[in-house]
Structure formats: structure tokens, C-alpha cells
Amino acid sequence: MSAFLTLVARDLRLAFRQGGDAAMVIAFFVLTVVLFPFGVGPEPELLQRIAAGIVWVTALLAALLSLERLFQADYEDGSLEALALLPLPLEAQVLAKCLAHWLVTGLPLIIVAPLLALLLHLDPAGYPALLAGMVLGTPTLSLIGAIGAALSLGARRGGVLISLLVLPLYIPVLIFGVAAIEAEIAGFGARPDLLLLAALLVLAVGLVPFAAAAALRLALE
Amino acid sequence: MPAQPLPTSGDFTGQGLACRRGEKLIFRGLDFTLSAGGALVLIGPNGSGKSSLLRLMAGLTPHEAGTLAWGGTDIREDPGAHRARLHFIGHSDALKPVLSAGESLAFWAKMRGTNAAIEPALARFGLANAANLPCRYLSAGQKRRLALARLIAVPAALWLLDEPLASLDSDAASQLLAAIGEHRARGGRVVLSTHAPIELGDAARLSLGDFRPSPTETSAELLA
Numbered sequence: 049m050s051a052f053l054t055l056v057a058r059d060l061r062l063a064f065r066q067g068g069d070a071a072m073v074i075a076f077f078v079l080t081v082v083l084f085p086f087g088v089g090p091e092p093e094l095l096q097r098i099a100a101g102i103v104w105v106t107a108l109l110a111a112l113l114s115l116e117r118l119f120q121a122d123y124e125d126g127s128l129e130a131l132a133l134l135p136l137p138l139e140a141q142v143l144a145k146c147l148a149h150w151l152v153t154g155l156p157l158i159i160v161a162p163l164l165a166l167l168l169h170l171d172p173a174g175y176p177a178l179l180a181g182m183v184l185g186t187p188t189l190s191l192i193g194a195i196g197a198a199l200s201l202g203a204r205r206g207g208v209l210i211s212l213l214v215l216p217l218y219i220p221v222l223i224f225g226v227a228a229i230e231a232e233i234a235g236f237g238a239r240p241d242l243l244l245l246a247a248l249l250v251l252a253v254g255l256v257p258f259a260a261a262a263a264l265r266l267a268l269e
Numbered sequence: 270m271p272a273q274p275l276p277t278s279g280d281f282t283g284q285g286l287a288c289r290r291g292e293k294l295i296f297r298g299l300d301f302t303l304s305a306g307g308a309l310v311l312i313g314p315n316g317s318g319k320s321s322l323l324r325l326m327a328g329l330t331p332h333e334a335g336t337l338a339w340g341g342t343d344i345r346e347d348p349g350a351h352r353a354r355l356h357f358i359g360h361s362d363a364l365k366p367v368l369s370a371g372e373s374l375a376f377w378a379k380m381r382g383t384n385a386a387i388e389p390a391l392a393r394f395g396l397a398n399a400a401n402l403p404c405r406y407l408s409a410g411q412k413r414r415l416a417l418a419r420l421i422a423v424p425a426a427l428w429l430l431d432e433p434l435a436s437l438d439s440d441a442a443s444q445l446l447a448a449i450g451e452h453r454a455r456g457g458r459v460v461l462s463t464h465a466p467i468e469l470g471d472a473a474r475l476s477l478g479d480f481r482p483s484p485t486e487t488s489a490e491l492l493a
Contacts, residue, residue, distance in 0.1 A: 054379040058368075065367040126361025133327055134380050135353040269330050 051136040052144050059148030069114045073153045074160055077110040081164045092169045099168035100229035103178065104185075106164075107157050108218050111189040114153045115214065116207040118145060118197040119264065132268055139257035142198075142264070146190045146256070154186035170229075177232035177242070181225040184245040191252040192217045198263035220248055275426045275456045279340020280304050281326075286335035288321045295321055296480035297334065301473075303427075303460065306453045308469050311462040313477035319462035320360070322477065323429045326460060327357040353381075355427040360435075362416040366405035370396055370415050373404060378422045390422035391415075394444055409436045417445060420452070428452060430461035 063069050084102050088094060122128040132138055161182050162175055170178065196214035200206035228241035280302050287297035295318035303309055311319040324330040326337065328348055337344050344351040364373050371387055378385040391397050394414035399407060407415065413436050420428055428449070434442050449459050449469065461467070 051380050051382060054376065058376050061372075062365055062367060121365075125365070126359060126363040127365070129329065129359055129361070130357070130363040130377070131380075132329065133352050133355065133357050135349055135382070136380065137349065 055144040056148045063152040070152050070156050073110045073114050074156050080106045096169040099170040100226045103161055103165050104222050104225045115193040115197045115210050123201050138261040142257045142260045146194050150187050150190040158182040171233045174229040174233045177228040177238035180242050181228045184249055185221045185225045188221050188249045188252045191256040194260045198260040201267040281339050283337050284335050287333040289333040294482050297482055299480045303458045305456040308459040308472035310472045310474050317477040320431050323431050327429050356420050356425045357429040358416050359431045362412040364404040369401050369403050371400035374418055374422055377419050381423045383423050385422040390418045393421050394418045414441050428459045433461055434465050
């Protein structure tokens, strides 16, 4: 366990010292959301109707931005090779790196999302579902993204490849994330959708480490 | 440094090893035995498979044929135990530009579950003054020494070193050879590849050129 936490702490320290990642994700998130009123017009009724979708789609794209660096830097400087030869199984290391990635990029998304929802006149009844959905959904984004990041190691234009691999897998998170908000606003309650998001998260925690670790081992051969 | 003896039971052996990179068979029919306190120096021209053999011994690359065993047990049966007893220092130094030398070494030691004394390991390779310096300010030779300091910080039974003398000055090189000597005196084993002549006492030499398949043989024949 201490090796697991050491790896999380090291990735957080690297993110903190190098800066960039979290700031870039947030800046992208804010700028993209702000584009929509310019594009579709500022009518509150229209924005209110599409607010949940905009916030979630933009959050997905923002999460995608930082994925390329998840394993790439470690791969290039030889750290990944050294990590793979540690007693701590690579599967656990994948989980540690995803946790650090989520703390650096997912958590800021959760904090900023309500402010952007305000900008888009989201119905106040939808905020608890938005927050709960983001809390359950963004870790899944980091985890699924890890598979794409691991598979695209060593490929040229890895960033584009990651998007192609990962975006289709993000669709369930998007559907249930938006559905939770809409259901809450319509008065049906967000519980079923949130439970499905939780199920996706459990599934991702269980499966992703094995898939991503296998991809990393292939990249290191 | 705590100088506790290393586990000495069992030989590290390879039998009939073959390695394939892509479509190409690099070597085949390779045997070696490494007992406690032993050293194996890999020599051979570029591309003869020195690095590949080291990666194979570490378990990074699967071998195409043959067996790798420690004390008679195939290393694939318990890869975790094999990883726990080895240090592999490859071509890259695995350092982060924004972490200091001390932080880097402490990280790799903690990942192996020990709060090792970092200072003596740094001092050993002449990096005592660089402990708080971010790695981006270190020279190539200093980075190399920092990577090698990992060997000292956490004991491991088997050292796999790929061209460890590259970019080291003569002082650092003799420090490394002394460290290898102490490691072997405690029952540790070393496999290293080199182009430079290296003085390691009674080390066995393995010339990888001898195991290169001839161009006329097909891989099916070779592995049969």
C-alpha cells in the first residue's frame, strides 16, 4: 500500500511542479462552454434546455486532453520500464496513476462544472445531480482513458489515436450523466442514472487495470 | 549501508534461450549459469542481443524458447518474486527533470518498500552536493550515477546493468566496479553488458555473437 501511495504522491508532485495539465484542462473546459452562447445565441430558454449536454460533452473532451501524458512521459524517460520491474504489480500502478490523474484533472472539472452550468442557466434543481454525476463519472473517464493512453504508447500522433479509441467508450458515461440531470429536473429523481454511473465506475476499477497493464507490457517488450 | 548478506541459495540459469525482436531471431541456444557471487559480462557487436538478453533476464521481454530459472523454479511462475530480487539499469536513467536527485532516489527506494538511507548512496557516487538539485541541471554523467545509486540504496540479489560505464568518468567507473565487488562479496550476482574492457576479477564472459543464427537457417529449424 505504501508503494501505491508513493506513486500517487510522486505523480501529484510532478503535476504540481510542472503545472500546466490542470490549468489547461480547466481553461479548455471554460473556453469551450463559453463558446456555446456565442454559437447558438444567448436565449436563456435554449441554453437551459441544452446546458446539461454541453457541460458533460465539454467535460469529456477536456478530460481527453490530458490523457496523452498519462504514460507517455514515463515511457519516454525510461521510468515506465523501471516501474514495470518493481515488486508492486503493474495493475496496481495503473490504478495509482489513474487516481493521481483524476485528482489533477477530474477534481477541478467537478469544481468548475457548477459555475459553468450557472452560465448556461441550468435549472437549479439539476445541480445536485450534476455534481453527483460528475463525482461518479469523472473517475471512470480517467480509467477508460488509461486504456487508450496505454495502447497508443509509441504510436505517432498518439493524441488523435487516443480520442478515436476512447471517445466511443465514453458514451455510456455521457448518456447517464446527462440523463441524471434531466431526470432530476423533470422530477423523476436521478437515483437510477447515478446508480448506473456507479456501476460503470465499479466495472472500470475492476477491468481497466488489467487491460491497461497488458497494453503497457506490450509497449515495453 | 547495512551490509546484510543477500540470499545465496540457488543458481540463476538460462537454458536454450532464444530471443526474437519483430521478425528477426537475434540469438538462440544460449545457456548460462550464475551462482551467488558470480558475474557475467556480455560482449558482442552492436545488435548481437546484449540488451535483449538483459531485458529477457529481467522479464521485460518474453523469451521465444528455452527456460529461465532461479534455483530451479521458472521465473515466470512467480514474476513478482523475480522483480523483487533484481535491479535493472537500462539505457535511460528514469529521472524526472523537476524532481531533485534526492527525491528521485527516495522515490525509487520507497517503491521497493524501504526508507533507505539516501545520503550515503548519493555520496557513494559523488552526488552528495547535488541532492537538492533538480535533475534537469545534472550532466549526463551525473544522471547516470544517480541511476546507479539506486543499486546502493536498496539491496537486491541480481543486478542487470546495460552498458553501465557509458558516460561515466574514470572515478565513477572505478566506484561502480568497487560497488560491484562489494555486492558480489555479499553473495550478489551481476550481469552487465559492455563495449569497454572491464576488470571484474573472475567474471565469466558470454560472447553473444556465438549464438547468432546463420542466415540460411529458418526460425522453425532454429527453435526445433
